[in-house]
Amino acid sequence: MYKKTREVRVGSVCIGGDSRVSIQSMTSTKTTDIEKTVNQIKQLYTAGADLVRVAVPSPAALDAFSAIRKQISKPLIADIHFDYKLALGALRQGADKVRINPGNIKDWSKVKLIIDEAQKSQAAIRIGVNSGSLESGLKRKYGGPTIEALVESAINHNNMFLDYGFDNFVVSIKSSRVKTTIAANRLFAQASDTPLHLGVTEAGTPNLGEVKAAIGIGSLLNDGIGDTFRVTLTADPVVEVALALKICKALGLRKEGLEIISCPTCGRTHSDLISIVNEVEQKTKHIKTPLTVAIMGCVVNGPGEAEEADLGLALGKGRAALFRNGKVIRTIEEEDYVQILLQEIANMAAKNN
Template sequence: MSSYRPYQHIERRKSRQIHVGKVAVGGDAPISVQTMTNTLTTDIEATIAQIRKAELAGVDIVRVSCPDEASTTALKTIIEEVNVPIVADIHFHYKRAIEAAQAGAACLRINPGNIGSAERVREVVNAAREHGCSIRIGVNAGSLEKHLLEKYGEPNPEALVESALEHAKILQDHDFHEFKISVKASDVFMAVAAYQQLADCCDHPLHIGITEAGSKRAGTVKSSIGLGNLLWAGVGDTMRVSLSAPPEEEVLVGWDILKSLGLRHRGVKIISCPSCARQGFNVVETVQTLEDRLQHIKTPLTLSIIGCVVNGPGEALMTDVGVTGGGQGRHMVYMAGKQDHTTPAENMIDHIVELVEERVAAIEKNKAEQAEKTSDLAAK
């Protein structure tokens, strides 16, 4: 039985597909993981270094702030030096959006209703169209338009949705349809309700997130509740976990959320027990070490690390590689769900890493052979 067959299949909402550079968003495309740099964009080396760390963590799209002309000037060099599409974060100045499009941004994060006259909107849309940029309409509960606050009295899901659709209509009136929408709030209930309402009334691709979620721990919990709720309901085409933490941490949490729901798979998924007095080895320390040692693995693979034989054999049945704590300083190793051999405690971690790397090499070799056979058949 495959380790990656989810118990329950999530049926995703049907949405239009757009592109952020080489990344498809919406339709049947995988849910992409995003983050945002927090360096000064004018510090080109630091910004590139931060994006590269996010790339190693598995990011699909990165957003970069462009508050001034110096930033959009730096953007061109940054885009040339990284491998993922870059979204230029623009707030009110339409010229920054035009400059970012000219610099090679794959997407502009801008609300067309906030940049001034109809002529300015037309110039931005024309620049996006000319340079192959998509647009993200980014509605936020903390910066709703004055007329909506007067109408509703305070931010609420209805106000967020109305704002999003007003901005969308501006782009549609210019016959521009390469856009996605976000309706973020730091309140989980408000954000989830807004996304659900928006999902029900349009087919625009949606970028989901709980904005200003908080610290690494608290923000991870808050985002997992909100984004997990939406993704389980099939809502969401691209996502960001907003944390007061380095961007690569946002990426790792985003991937963990998707892997937990069976929506995407990347790298080693470790299934481990919380540990107790029955443990035959230090589970917590072992798992932390293995997470670090196996970060370079991109091929999907499951690994169970269980401290004793109570649940270990059952978990090992469902993983590619498994280890359970045993007696007399030796621990049982399972391969493809079956008991295979024992390993001494003193070199257990090195042995597990070696087994995982061997298993990954075998999987990749098989993939290459299958691809070669398919290519040969096609040539005939």
Template sequence: MTVRAYREIQRRKSRQVMVGAVPVGGDAPITVQSMTNTPTSDAAATIAQVQALEEAGADIVRVSCPDVESTAALKAIVRAAKVPIVADIHFHYKRAIEAAEAGAACLRINPGNIGSAARVREVVKAARDHGCSMRIGVNAGSLERHLLEKYGEPCPEAMVESALDHARILEDNDFREFKISCKASDVFLAVAAYQQLADACDYPLHLGITEAGGLRGGTVKSAIGMGSLLWAGIGDTIRVSLSADPVEEIKAGFEILKSLGLRRRGVTVISCPSCARQQFDVIRTVEILEERLAHITTPMTLSVIGCVVNGPGEARETDLGFTGGGNNTHQVYVAGVPHHRLKDAGIVDHLVEMVEKKVAEIEAAKAAETAAQVEPADAAAS
């Protein structure tokens, strides 16, 4: 029996595919990805954006390849990237072949849209020859005409039928190294489509609420849609689609996963909205802290609470805690236990220093544990 069974998420059983060296599906961690918005033909600009996404924590990055100039630049982009690069292909099968030859780790393509069976075979051969996986990308806004005529409008059944039709084409070519997405800008439609698709196949699922909107609205829509699916155990990789800097997509994606306990990266700040009881400027303090701690990737928790109503309780559950107190004197907690007092001056600097010290301790403990595991293996080998 688990103590906190209510927090357990039973992930859907799916097969696993590889996107370069990154596993997607099966028991692999749920990956976070984004897409560049620079012209792919401008290799330097695209590489710079890929590197910014890598620094933010992206596991996979997608680039659009609408023309031969883009696939020509892809080789340099792939060579410079530390993460797998997915080539986004829509209609021209030659772009898919060129992308595979250039080193793309995955092709985002709908095989039913690229023409004859012979062309599909050529793309599958290129993918197989160059170790590419694929993603079938169904979108409610671009469903096939015959499905719209059959169902009357974009609906979950039409989207799932489209996905399975495309999957069948690849299966008929004895190719099963693919994942599927079933995106819509309507949260209800997307969630229902993914739920039906999850029941209909065992392929890994790439989650997304497409064209979700700007930074705030799009993040909320994505959190509602993808969050409900992830909570139900559905989803193997995610992309938050925002009309914003792609780095914000990675940040939002990790926050969604962190909220559900599915992945942890960096400092999770638990903070109150503040009220008349606050004993220091909570909002400004948290704002600066998040900026100052953005470089940290080691998972840990920090509570920042304005007064003693909830402060001590929240501190009990976090690695480090800070609670506002009277007379400009506040309480600092370590591992849930009161540790020392702190005056108003230098709150942020002090907490940043404590977090960085804690991170160093965590990383040192990890290194020691790894070394301890390696030593017996070395001894056995000798």
């Protein structure tokens, strides 16, 4: 099921509508360290982020945000908790979007002031519903941050914003539990055309966090649910962006660079396939042209996969068949596998560029 949502504008980036799924990340520097924060924002954009968020937890951070804004031309999102005045300040300093958890601000009259300011500056808002900051009334009603409680909170706020006449907002429903995140977002998507920002919150270190993000976010994106997402890891945020790009690539949402199709090897493999694949992957990292390259260990699945790819190498005993666009173009001796395949990849990348 592909769910088309309404379009929300965040500076030069659109979320929802017909836009591509955008990748977000957040700085981990102290916002008051302007130089470090600006550098990290630039690193995240260079790594492939579409949107970067900065924490604004204090008046000093707000002053820094103002200085940072002047040095960054790409969209900038301010992350606000508890103090509505910081949200107002960030919007006045040029934030393209503010993320607020209404459960943390509590007072609807204050949230309305934030909406008014966002409307005035043509900025967006993210309504963040997190299992860790759910309204106490809903927790009591459902006995905890259950799927139903999270969705009810999201729908309540979604409707309050719409009833107030503001629709340039997205919603996120996050839990550190993968299954809860998936179920809650699926339920919300059935009920609303508001764009969804996906994430498995507090997913931990890359060790398990990468798997949680890939399953949680990947399952929803594969359902056609989700317009933007952030992988959250206890790690350098550049790692988050790298994983986000891999999730998009695995699902065919971004086509850039090589997608290598290779087998796990087994007792039928006659060459050191793992080294061959690693070398090809390393030496083609710079290529941006989308290409599928199959490197397969034997005749069981090798010719079939090689035929389906743009380029394919189906290994045999000391020799391999090289495929281009589904046809065998030559046979290669073992010592030439890597060099000739790299040459073919370079030629095809240049031709398709």
